[in-house]
Amino acid sequence: MYKWFLAWRYLHTKLIALFGVASVTLCVAMVLVVLSVMGGFLDTVRSRSKGLHSQIVLDSGFLQGFPYYAEFGELVEEELPEVVKLTSPAIYSYGIFRVPATSYTKPARILGVRLDEYLQLNEMRKGLHYERYYPGTTHLGMQQMPVAGFDANGDMQLAQDLREANKKWRQDEKDVDSIANFDAEPFELSMYPKVVPTNVGSRAFALGPEEPGYIGREKHGVIVGCDLLNSRRSDGNFDRHLARGTDVAITLLPLTSRGNVTGEPPVRVPLRYADDSRTGIFEIDSMSVYVDFDFVQHKLGMDAQDLVDGGKSDARANQLLVGIHDGVDLDEAAAQIRELWAGFVETKLMDVSPTDRYPLTEVSVMTWEDMQRPLIAAVEKEKILVTFLFALISIVAIVLLGCIFFMIVEKKTRDIGIMKAIGASSRGVAGLFVAYAGAVGVTGSILGLFIGSLFVWNINDIQDFLANLNPQLRVWSPEIYSFDTIPEVVKKADAIWVAAIAVVSSIVGSLIPATLAGRVWPVQALRYE
Amino acid sequence: MSNVILKARSVHKTYTMGKAEVRVLRGASLEAQAGEFLVVTGASGSGKSTLLHILGGLDIPDQGAVEFEGHDVFAQSQMARNTYRNRQVGFVFQFYHLLPELNVLENILMPKLVSHSALSWLTGRGQAKLEAMDLLDRVGLRERAGHRPNELSGGERQRVALARALINRPALLLADEPTGNLDEKKGADILDLLSEFNEAGQTIVMVTHDARVAARAHRRIELVGGAIQSKRDGSPSVADSDSQPTHALS
Incomplete structure (x- = not known):
């Protein structure tokens, strides 16, 4: 005792x-803090990666794509109805994004998708800005620019369909704060150009006297990554500079099936800004432009082309996205699709043109984890490395603790003699110092967990505060770390492990001094002054 | 009938100090009767404290034996010697040796804490505290129970040390110059207390170089050159005091 x-x-x-x-x-x-931030970073990479494309992806890795995607999509839906919920083709290419009104240009990764299907395959819908507040109004088909008008009271109004959509959102939205924030921020309506009242003068956008509605030539819609077009505010939200429906354009470079540039001049495709998308991964949000699959397939010359011999080439896509039913094992599903694809390719290789053969044989069936594995593995290694480095620093603390306990034992030599004189054993005296170190470890761990957790929970606020003092102190750059905010979740398991290791380390640090304390000869100790 | 509680036979002890060997005890022998107040006198450096440490199992003799109630202390295991120091022996030192972080009551309870596990302490601490307070009453420090050692005078500290030595009701109290660091008045108070406990049956072996202090004992023996000064027949000398124990152990 x-x-x-x-x-x-x-x-x-x-x-x-x-x-x-x-x-x-x-x-x-x-x-x-390191474990939580790096672990949170890793978890975010994982969760965001999962919702990026689809659960399973067939991809050749070639920019010119691969043929028979539609045929295989139908086949896989027929053959594996219990496994496969939906298939949808996708195209990716690279081009230049441009806003004609401002001559703003950016390199862009063009993604051709069938939006209705695409939104069922992943979590993109959650990140669409206008689709959230005006559900059902974002599409990639032909569209005009929406404009706001004024009602009889002079209040600003949107077109009927947008009004209805917003009303529906208000009914369905459970988060009251979200509605309050929407109403408090007039920028939402300001994103719609206004029909200027007739008594004011100019009626540049007016369809008719003060009537809301749509104007301009019909063009295909485009969803733009939020970091590509908008400015990020320090609170994590965005300032939108372009009105919904603004004219934008992308310039594409069509490739032949062999991967050569077609020889035609680059294709300039005028589009309308329909919405912006936020996945939370900076590399994607700063590069991606989503366009209708069939439209961009045609523009890139990847649709079925007339051949000189009178036949038609096979349409190409870069990916076939596969969604699977809930509860189906992902790896098992991928294995089944892989097997089906192998058999399918076998039959096609006989009659496919030599130029299409190579991309076809290179198609691999990957789960979302396979696709993101390089990124996830890199982050995992980074987490291990950083944790290891900081654990190494912690060894210094163990040594320091050992030194502190040497000093304590030295200072307590006489007390050790007294304890032995009243019957304490050598093991008991050593145990006293081990218990002391344990108490130091437990107290330090509890305080450390509290301070560390407090720091992690407020890490973004702390960074904002520091950045307000000096912008150079903003250490978390979304351009480098992909995500716009620092992860701020402390896992219980991490906390328990860290505390347990700290207590054990404290005890280990005290073992040598404690052993020496146990060996103190009481007669000498009692003479110690 | 002989009622020997402690017997030391031909105890030798040599210390090595640098390259030199110092023979501190050279065959010291003594016996203490139950209830006796025995004083060992001798000049400084004569080996009194060493003998006392060996009698209490704090130090180990190079040769010879110490028997307590007929059992050889050094033939026992280390654990048994720890228990011997905790239960059978109480030490009082010249420099009090109280633990500075603990208050008076906690210092007195420390031997109890050593002998209790955490679980047994939960059930036994009430009784232990009562016993400690009773001892504090007897040494006249009840009001000082919550004070730290640095808030006490030398005499008060020594009384606390005495209470601590007696908390486990040991059969043997070993006192090493208990008045050596006190003025005459306070020293006399401590001696009064020792006499009082002795009269209640406590066996006491005290070492001192002060003849006036030694005079309070039943019997005095002298350590000279590491051995008890012998009479012609070779048996340990008896004290020059005429007083003998008149009571048995309580």
Whole structure:
């Protein structure tokens, strides 16, 4: 009993113990922050990656794409109805995004998708801005520019369909704050150009006197990555500079089936800005432009082309996205589709043109995890490395703790003699110092967990505060770390592990001094002054 | 009938100090009767404290034996010697040796804490505290129970040390110059207390170099050159005091 009693008493009466507690606290807080941020980073990569495309993807890895995607899509839906819920083709290419009114240009990754299907295959819908507040109004088909007008009271109004959509959102939205925020931010309506009242003068956008509606030539819609077009505010939201429906354009470089540039001049495709998308991954949100699959397939010359011999070439896509039913094992489903694809390719290789053969044989069937594995593995390694580095620093704390305990044992030599004189065993005295170190470890760990957790939970606020003092102190750059905010979740398991290791380390650090304390010869100790 | 509680036979002890060997004890022998107040006198450096440490199992003799109630202390295991120091022996030192982080009551309870597990302490602490307070009453420090050692005078500290030595009701109290660090008045108070406990049946072996202090004992023996000064027949000398124990152990 005396071990615990004295350990506790020493803990809160000896100033030197506070240095030990402080070193454990700092180490625990430091490792917890690193683990939480890196772990959160990894989890975010995982969860965002999962919702990016579809659960299973067939991809040749070639920009010119591969043929028979539609045929295989039908086949897989027929053959594996219990497994496959939906298939949808996709095209990716690279081009130049341009806003004609401002001559703003950016390199862009063009994604041709069938939006209705695409939104069923992944979580893109969650990140669509206008689709959230005006559900059902975002599409990639032909569209005009929506404009706002004024009612009899002079209040700004949108076209009937947009009004209805917004009303529906208000009915369905469970988050009251979200509605309040929407109403509080007039920028939403300001994103719609206004029909200027007749008594004011210019009626540049007016369809008729003060009537809301749509204007301009019909063009295909485009969804633009939010970082490509908008400015990010420090609070994580965006300032939108372009009105919905604004004219934009992409310039494409069509390739032949062999991957050569067609020889035609680059194709300029005028589009209308229909919405913006936010996946939360900077590389995607700063590069991606989503266009209708069939439209962009045609523009890239990847649709079925007339051949000189009178026949038709096979249409190509870069990917076939496959959604599977809930509860189906992902790897098992991928294996089944892989097997089906192998058989399918076998039959096609006989009659496919030599130019199409190579991309066809290169198609691989991947789960979303396979696709993101390089990124996830890199982040995992980064997490291990950083944790290891900080754990290495923590070893310094263990050594420091060992030194502190050497000093404590030295200072307590006479007390050790007294304890032995009243019957304490060598093992008991050693145990006293081990218990003391354990108490230092437990106290330091609890404080460290508290401080570390507090830091992680408020890490973005802390960064904003520091950035307000000096912009150079903004250490989290979304351009580097993909995500716009620092992960701020502390996992219980991480906290328990860190605390447990800290307590064990504290005890390990005290073992040598504790052993020496146990060996103190009481007669000498009692003479010690 | 002989009622020997403690017997030391031909105890030798040599310390090595650097390259030199110092023979501190050279065959010291003594016996203490139950309830006796025995004083060992001798000049500084004569080995009194060493003898006391060996009698209490704190130090190990190079040769010879110490028997307590007929059992050889050094033939026992280390654990048994720890228990011997905790249960059978109480030490009082010249420099009090109280634990500075603990208050008076906690210092007195420390031998109890050593002998209790955490679980047994939960059930036994009430009784232990009562016993400690009773001892504090007897040494006249009840009001000082919550004070730290640095808030006490030397005499008060020594009384606390005495209470601590007696908390486990040991059969043997070993006192090493208990008045050596006190003025005459306070020293006399401590001696009064020792006499009081002795009269209640406590066996006491005290070492001192002060003849006036020694005069309070039943019997005095002298350590000279590491051995008990012998009479012609070779048996340990008896004290020059005429007083003998008149009571049995309680």
